[in-house]
Amino acid sequence: MEIGTDVRGGGVAVLRPQGRLTMVTAGELKSEVDRVVDEGSAMVVVDMEETSFMDSSGLGALVGGLRRARAAGGDLRIARVNGQVLTVLRLTTMDRVLTPYETVEDAAGAA
Amino acid sequence: MPPDADLDLRLEGEDAAGVLDRVHHALEELWRTAGDVAETDRVALETALVEVAGNVVRHGPDGRWHGEGVRLTVRPDAVVAVARQAGPPPMLDLAPAMPSADAESGRGLAIVAALVDVACAAEGQGTRWTLTRRRTG
Numbered sequence: 001m002e003i004g005t006d007v008r009g010g011g012v013a014v015l016r017p018q019g020r021l022t023m024v025t026a027g028e029l030k031s032e033v034d035r036v037v038d039e040g041s042a043m044v045v046v047d048m049e050e051t052s053f054m055d056s057s058g059l060g061a062l063v064g065g066l067r068r069a070r071a072a073g074g075d076l077r078i079a080r081v082n083g084q085v086l087t088v089l090r091l092t093t094m095d096r097v098l099t100p101y102e103t104v105e106d107a108a109g110a111a
Numbered sequence: 112m113p114p115d116a117d118l119d120l121r122l123e124g125e126d127a128a129g130v131l132d133r134v135h136h137a138l139e140e141l142w143r144t145a146g147d148v149a150e151t152d153r154v155a156l157e158t159a160l161v162e163v164a165g166n167v168v169r170h171g172p173d174g175r176w177h178g179e180g181v182r183l184t185v186r187p188d189a190v191v192a193v194a195r196q197a198g199p200p201p202m203l204d205l206a207p208a209m210p211s212a213d214a215e216s217g218r219g220l221a222i223v224a225a226l227v228d229v230a231c232a233a234e235g236q237g238t239r240w241t242l243t244r245r246r247t248g
Contacts, residue, residue, distance in 0.1 A: 022131055024128045053158075056162060056216070056219040061215075063214065063215050067215075083150065084154045087151075087155075092218050092221070093209065
């Protein structure tokens with residue numbers, strides 16, 4: 001899958017996975033989170049505006065990315081999710097851990 | 112009563128990327144044909160079927176689908192996916208508890224059970240999965 005990456009100042013990176021985040025593509029997102037954290041961006045925002053669908057493997061990649069970012073002293077947050085992604089987050093009660101933000105700026109700025 | 116719409120998806124030999132791609136496209140076509148299936152029901156069946164299809168491929172001997180494939184049906188009361196795979200039914204808990212928040216895997220079948228009625232049974236030499244979503248609208 002295409003993942004646009006925008007490394008900002010202050011240790012923030014915004015990742016934009018495009019298309020379906022499933023067992024086929026989850027590893028690519030996890031690798032990209034690992035890469036930006038390794039390169040010093042421990043605050044990772046995953047902008048899901050162009051993520052059309054997410055399965056349990058995609059959710060697993062977000063959980064793995066969250067653990068990686070927190071281990072580096074940062075966090076992983078998600079923004080602009082669609083209805084299907086929100087359904088998966090709520091069913092699994094993972095919306096409590098991966099709270100969806102309305103905007104990338106809200107996610108990046110949230111304390 | 113005849114179904115509102117149905118669609119057969121042959122998946123023999125497809126790898127994970129091919130299977131999921133074809134499932135997504137087939138559902139798009141089905142929803143176009145059927146027209147009036149509510150968004151929540153469409154999301155529920157698609158999400159559940161992708162989990163099951165991924166499971167079939169992941170636990171197969173060579174990462175490919177073996178068996179007939181998937182039949183999708185829109186009925187007045189429900190949307191149904193019947194998936195047929197080669198080999199005996201896998202030893203799976205079809206209603207597992209949701210794993211803890213830090214788990215990176217193990218949520219697939221719990222998601223399926225939350226979205227649809229799921230059955231998995233032997234059929235001849237193969238296995239038939241039936242996913243039924245009662246229509247909410």
